[in-house]
Amino acid sequence: MKIKLFLFTFVFLMILSACKSNNIQSDISSEGVNSKVFVMQNELPVGGDARKEMCTKYKTIFYGADTFLAEIVGKEKFNEWLSEFENGRNKWECNIYNAVRELNISKDDFIKANKGVSYTSKQIDAIFSDDEDEINRAFVNDFALMVDDKIYTPDWLAVHTMSDYEKNGIDSGKLKEYLTKINTEELYREKLSIEANLLSKKISTNTNVSKNSYYEIDFYNIPDFAHQLVPDDEYEKWVGNFIVENNDNVRNMSEFNIVNFVREFKIKKSDFIKADKDKIYSKEQIDAIFSGSDSEINDAFISEERESSFDTSSETSPVQTASTDAATSSEIHNETSVTD
Amino acid sequence: MQVFVKKRMVYVFAFLVLFLAALSYPVAVKAEAGNYYLSMGEYLSGGMRITSLNGKYFAMMQTDGNFVIYQSDTQKALWHTNTYGGNYTSYRAMMQTDGNFVVYGIKNGAMTALWNAGTHVYGSGTYRLELGDDSVLRVKKNGNTVWNSPNAPINSSGWSYMFTEADNRYISSGYKLSERPDHYGIDIISTNGYTYIYGDAIRNVSAGNVVVSQALNATAGNYVVVETNTIDTNTNKKIKVRYLHMKDSPSVTIGQIAQGTIVGYVGNTGDVSPKPTSSNPYNGTHLHFDVNNQGKNSGISSADALNPQKFFPGITFLGKTSTVD
Secondary structure, three states: OHHHHHHHHHHHHHHHHHHHHHHHHHHHHHHHHHHOOOOOOOOOOEEOOHHHHHOOOEOHHHHOEEOHHHHHHOHHHHHHHHHHHHOOOOHHHOOHHHHHHHOOOOHHHHHHHHOOOOOOHHHHHHHOOOOHHHHHHHHEOOOOEEEOOEEEOHHHHHHOOHHHHHHOOOOHHHHHHHHHHOOOHHHHHHHHHHHHHHHHOOOOOOOOHHHHOOEOHHHHOOOHHHHOOOOHHHHHHHHHOOOOOOOOOOOOHHHOOHHHHHHHOOOOHHHHHHHOOOOOOOHHHHHHHOOOOHHHHHHHHEOHHHHHHOOOOOOOOHHHHHHHHHOOOOOOOOHHHHHO | OHHHHHHHHHHHHHHHHHHHHHHHOOEEOOOOOOOOEEEOOEEEEOOEEEEOOOOOEEEEEOOOOOEEEEEOOOOOEEEEOOOOOOOOOEEEEEEOOOOOEEEEEEEOOEEEEEEEOOHHHHOOOOEEEEEOOOOOEEEEEOOEEEEEOOOOOHHHOOOOOOOOOOOOOEEEEOOOEOOEOOOOEEEEEEOOEHHHHOOOEEEOOOOEEEEEEEEEEOOOEEEEEEEEEEEOOOOOOEEEEEEEEEOOOOOOOOEEEOOOOEEEEEEOOOOEEOOOOOOOOOOOOEEEEEEEOOOOOOOOOOOOEEOHHHHOOOOOOEEOOOOOO
16 A cells, blocks of 8 residues: 555656656747847947937936926826827927926926936926026036027037038137037047038138048038038938937938038039139049049048058058948948948 | 732733833944944944954944044044034944934933934835945945945945846947947846846946936936945045936936845837837847946046946956956
8 A cells, every 4th residue: 555655656746747847848948949039149239329418409317207207297197108209209309398398297396306316406497497598508418519598519510511600600719619628539520520610711720630530621521612512401401310319310420521422412523623612622532522432532531640550551451441341332431330 | 809900911011111122222232353233223332343354444433423434454544424523422323223324422311313324214124234344334224235335445346236147247338449439338238148138127236326217318218327325536426327228217216225226127218229120129128337437417428437347346247348447
């Protein structure tokens, strides 16, 4: 009897353990292999781009909804409002100004929930003011230029010209002062372009601005005469691709250059030469712009400092890499791809 | 007879009350060598100290009212509560049963709180005040730091890694590397691939205060900024850390935060690349984590940032690691 009982228990346990291991196996096949696709992909996930935070009109905190608002209106209402943005509403409209209005939040409740931590009293006054100028003053990004309570971001300044500046009342003195403010590595290309605008009017004589660039500053600038070769609205639409704010697929600023401008607007060489009355570009440079050859462009625009700092016979030379890449690309390479 | 029974019950009740009161009454801790912590209800009177286990540091309730951490060999003061000079007859540094660590001044039997760590806000639990071998005084709740004195050297600041999963250590974009020189943080994914990290809990690395907690920010996504209690010795400012692109609204709101508290879950909100699509909703999943010593909540530039890897000397990172300062 005892032996029978022992055998029964033994067999029962064996069956049980077999069932258990089958379960583990099926877990692996369904979840480990099928549902979680992937090993390392070519394009690794990245984020936290410092430059983008610097190119918005307002400080980053303006463009989101603080979780303390949920303490005021309730989690359900707060999440319902947020779901609008997950269902297609423009993500840039998810900002603190819209949040307090659309969630009917009173200033007193806001002040209490803020606990003197996230927003300054000046910012809170501005949020509840309905006055755009006051909002501009309270939230202006540290890296933006403010003139008469209007905000100009570094990327906006970079893709516009002296005549645009003048139209907006931005004088060269303010710009020169501003250039010292954005003297950061992240915004060197914007600085380069603004500097080129000043140089075109002989306002700046700073020739030291190209040190971070592979190309001379004229390459990264669309001068006034070129701008005038295309209708304003088309030009604005094109430069809008390079502006961070309200743009989910912003183009790399290195692609904002005279070669891409000429190619994408299909500018004729003769029109270009005729319009360049001040001879901003040399004959060699104009030939290069219209050549379709990256190596010619490199020869015509490569910065002298860069040229001397690289051994062109070396494999790491940006000139060589760019030339090699040119054979397989129809578009001018940005610097990221050059260095890669 | 009935009266006698009632009287006896009153005596028993009174005895129980007194007994319980005696149990909860704070007990003075003797200044014994090797005593490196205070348990709940224990306190140090003027002149008493606790000493780190390695003997290199001690924290003393001075008779002048100041509570000070000292380096034993040099007698150099490393941090203090700045509570000296009051008109009190005696002082106490007490690890209270409510979780708060408080320095009191006492006069005519009345106790006045002169300084406190504010740790009572973390609710009930088992609290302890410990002086670590790294000179840092910590209030711990159930073993997790909820407050620390701001005198920790950066590389041994006692920060804990934000993930408990061993595979979440692959850096997909490193700190100030040449391929992305204006990236001032680390983007972390799983060594098994980025989909594996989606939804994993992110735990706060160092006690401090949440100063920003936002949902669906256009660039940062769901994100949190914590001002830690670690002071940078170069700038004399509290170090701030940011957790970006989280999956849902942050789990914490503004106010005090303990080390180890879940701030949110890994996701791909805000400005990430590649962008999530309907066919691949996990695209861009990672945690962007950055550290700055300029008190900034955003717009961090090269000069403001610190290499996050250096705060986790015990973690072996893989992928695009960086040794840049």
